[in-house]
Amino acid sequence: MTEARVERDARHEAGLRLFEAHRFEEAALELRASLEANPTSECWNDWAAAEAACGRIAEAIKGFSTALSLEPGNRQALENLHYLEKRQAPKPAFNILQENKWRGRECQPG
Numbered sequence: 001m002t003e004a005r006v007e008r009d010a011r012h013e014a015g016l017r018l019f020e021a022h023r024f025e026e027a028a029l030e031l032r033a034s035l036e037a038n039p040t041s042e043c044w045n046d047w048a049a050a051e052a053a054c055g056r057i058a059e060a061i062k063g064f065s066t067a068l069s070l071e072p073g074n075r076q077a078l079e080n081l082h083y084l085e086k087r088q089a090p091k092p093a094f095n096i097l098q099e100n101k102w103r104g105r106e107c108q109p110g
Contacts, residue, residue, distance in 0.1 A: 024053040041071035060084055
């Protein structure tokens with residue numbers, strides 16, 4: 001294994017360990033470094049997950065989308081992307097009205 005490959009794998013592994021430790025900002029930095037050296041679907045997915053954990057949803061969506069463009073069969077990236085897109089979708093008005101009703105804020109006729 002080449003020295004660059006060993007460093008790349010070490011950065012990716014370090015990023016995953018940081019992610020598991022809930023040190024998301026640090027994980028995102030390590031995974032980004034790994035991604036720049038090895039822009040695979042797996043690396044894009046892992047970096048995007050760290051971005052999502054940091055609250056950078058737009059960046060995460062771009063990352064998951066890139067992972068899927070590189071490997072359309074990447075089920076994890078697809079599931080992650082769908083989850084984020086579902087969370088970002090505006091609630092239908094009916095659901096908002098139902099929530100208000102159950103909170104005691106029923107609409108009163110004018």
